[in-house]
Amino acid sequence: MTTSAATKTVLITGASSGIGEATARRLAAQGHRVLLGARRTERLAALAKELRHGGAPAAHRELDVTSLDSVQAFAAAAIEEFGRIDVLVNNAGVMPLSPIADLRIAEWEQMIDVNLRGVLFGIAAVLPQMRRQGGGHIVNVSSVSGHRVDPTAAVYSATKFAVAALSEGLRQESRDVRVTVVSPGFTRSELTDRGGSAEARAAARAAAEQLAIPASAIADAIAFAIDQPANVDVNELVVRPTAQG
Numbered sequence: 001m002t003t004s005a006a007t008k009t010v011l012i013t014g015a016s017s018g019i020g021e022a023t024a025r026r027l028a029a030q031g032h033r034v035l036l037g038a039r040r041t042e043r044l045a046a047l048a049k050e051l052r053h054g055g056a057p058a059a060h061r062e063l064d065v066t067s068l069d070s071v072q073a074f075a076a077a078a079i080e081e082f083g084r085i086d087v088l089v090n091n092a093g094v095m096p097l098s099p100i101a102d103l104r105i106a107e108w109e110q111m112i113d114v115n116l117r118g119v120l121f122g123i124a125a126v127l128p129q130m131r132r133q134g135g136g137h138i139v140n141v142s143s144v145s146g147h148r149v150d151p152t153a154a155v156y157s158a159t160k161f162a163v164a165a166l167s168e169g170l171r172q173e174s175r176d177v178r179v180t181v182v183s184p185g186f187t188r189s190e191l192t193d194r195g196g197s198a199e200a201r202a203a204a205r206a207a208a209e210q211l212a213i214p215a216s217a218i219a220d221a222i223a224f225a226i227d228q229p230a231n232v233d234v235n236e237l238v239v240r241p242t243a244q245g
């Protein structure tokens with residue numbers, strides 16, 4: 001572990017796998033204090049324990065980003081554990097892909113609840129504390145699908161375009177809080193393990209197997225944005241496999 005002078009308290013949603021887990025490892029290795037949140041608490045507990053063994057201050061809490069109460073309790077836990085909130089990485093996300101005509105309405109609602117409402121709840125839970133502290137940083141994990149639309153990904157894209165819009169609005173309204181959107185392309189994770197139509201899931205998996213970059217590549221981008229000086233706001237990073245069209 002290398003400890004820099006600017007160690008921060010970082011809250012990470014969706015830290016139980018994929019990009020969130022890799023981000024927790026990356027930031028903890030730099031000496032940042034991390035609070036890990038997700039629903040699969042046994043995974044979080046194991047990861048937090050491993051990070052603590054490596055010398056990093058790490059804690060975890062059960063978190064469901066679709067519940068404002070749960071997200072507010074997560075923010076309160078950061079204050080309780082570490083006394084402040086410097087960075088929120090709004091990473092939790094779901095991607096059950098399917099054509100609109102399939103009318104998988106429960107999955108549309110889930111994407112809106114996790115990918116969009118969850119990000120808004122995260123902002124609501126930490127912004128007052130960041131303003132009290134006179135600074136902070138919100139990192140929203142969007143997607144290449146926040147820049148382009150593809151068949152079977154219309155609703156997913158809609159949530160990610162919305163994250164880009166609200167991030168830009170928050171940035172314009174903020175003079176003390178930095179706002180970063182990180183947009184990954186195909187990245188190795190568990191994102192295609194759940195939900196969506198069988199055909200769409202198989203196609204996404206095949207593409208990911210062929211192209212995907214490690215989750216650590218996205219974690220590196222997030223760490224880069226976090227580690228800039230307070231007056232430098234990296235607003236957008238798109239990180240995708242070189243071979244992705």
Ligand code: NDP
Pocket residue numbers: 013014015016017018019020037038039040041063064065066091092093094095114141142143144145183184185186187188189190191192215
């Ligand atoms: P994973 O499926 O590996 O990770 C998703 C994380 O979100 C898990 O930790 C999961 O934890 C958490 N999560 C899901 N629902 C909830 C919820 N209701 N409350 C709290 N946590 C929740 O996928 P990725 O690591 O790939 O996904 C991370 C982000 O990256 C997402 O926003 C995704 O859209 C984005 N992304 C990923 C790409 C890729 O190719 N992998 C490409 C572009 C963007 P748990 O189930 O334990 O709650």
